[in-house]
Amino acid sequence: MNSKQLQFTPAIAFVVLCLFGGAADFAYASESTACIETMRVSINTGDRENANLRSNRVHHIVLTLYNGDEVRRDIVGPVGLNQEYTNEFDLECTPRSEISQVHLESGGDDGWFIAQVITQAKYQDQNDYVPLTSDVVFNKWLDGDRSNLDQRWYNARHLPLNLLDICFSDFQISGTTGDTTDSGFSSSRHHYIVFRLTDGEEKVEIGGEDTDRNKPFVKEVCTARCIKLCDIKQVSLDAGSCDGWKIADITTSYYDPATSGYIELTKDSVFDKWLDSYDSSLGLSFDSTHLLLSLQSVANCSV
The missing domain is CATH 2.60.60.20 (PLAT/LH2 domain)
Structure with missing residues (x-):
């Protein structure tokens, strides 16, 4: 069980989310039709035993496109306990409208406990970053160790991130x-x-x-x-x-x-x-x- 707090919001929130999804689409219209030159990734390591990512150990952030192709970038340690990992990756002008999913993928058996993940995109001919995914309360292990997989309520090798368009x-x-x-x-x-x-x-x-x-x-x-x-x-x-x-x-x-x-x-x-x-x-x-x-x-x- 993770630390997310149970909180039921009235069902009308679901209606509003879908009925007025067009407003959100409009807000992101310029971004969705443009291409992303750079992606900024910020990951906070949690306060757990052995939560850190050790030196030279590698995990991945992966963008899956609707045509099945993947844009994959390496996340390399070390990242200490309670420390933040931040890096910027060149995406070579990947169109936002072609991205179907963003996820973290385990690159080995060095478990990394992640408290929070936020990614941002900088579009072509733009100076500022805008949100791409947001998982403020994440609290999951990224881990390829088979002996640990049965202890999770999720697949620790493949962790989807929440795209802000909205999923x-x-x-x-x-x-x-x-x-x-x-x-x-x-x-x-x-x-x-x-x-x-x-x-x-x-x-x-x-x-x-x-x-x-x-x-x-x-x-x-x-x-x-x-x-x-x-x-x-x-x-x-x-x-x-x-x-x-x-x-x-x-x-x-x-x-x-x-x-x-x-x-x-x-x-x-x-x-x-x-x-x-x-x-x-x-x-x-x-x-x-x-x-x-x-x-x-x-x-x-x-x-």
Whole structure:
């Protein structure tokens, strides 16, 4: 569990974000049609044991383009505990409109605990830098050590950053397990949350501690790419095993760096359904292998 503080903002925030997305697009219009000459990267190392990046160890910042190409730059240590890494990289006039994702990628097994990441772009014929990505509360390990990967609720080898046009990669699932025999959540079995998007899907395994019946749960998941809210067409829970999990109520939320809090994406106050791959044996009136969640105001998003 990271240090992000749970904070629910009214669902209307979701509506405003999508309805008035055009205003944000207008604000960034000149930048999106221009090319980026230089990218400034500022990373703050956290206050954790062995959080520093050692001398001559290398990780990467990667810009993925819509055509599949990558622009990759090396981040080289040392960076000490509680210290800031700052560098500027020549991007050789990469068009902003072609960037689909920015992420940090592990270059080895030297773990680096990152508290905050901010990137800025300087466009062609411009003197000032403008924001590109913002993760003010990051608190994640960038680490390629296989022995440490299972300890994370995210993929420590590949950490998406939040582009400011606007997308999200950190999500939270919260609710209450049902009050029925054997309805608890077991971390040894596999269930998934699935985001069905306009151009595919993101499927993430739900991990975390075991949860007994009739108990609240909070589970965090991180998608492999940064997702734009208005690209989300459906959110579901998909069963990956026969270990049934009965859910009384459930809410999914996305972490918004701008507010340093979570905003509701789906909400089912009365859910009362089993998530279980043994659907036929349960005699249920619904498909327990695939449970749709109720999106908040997604119909107001323009495609």
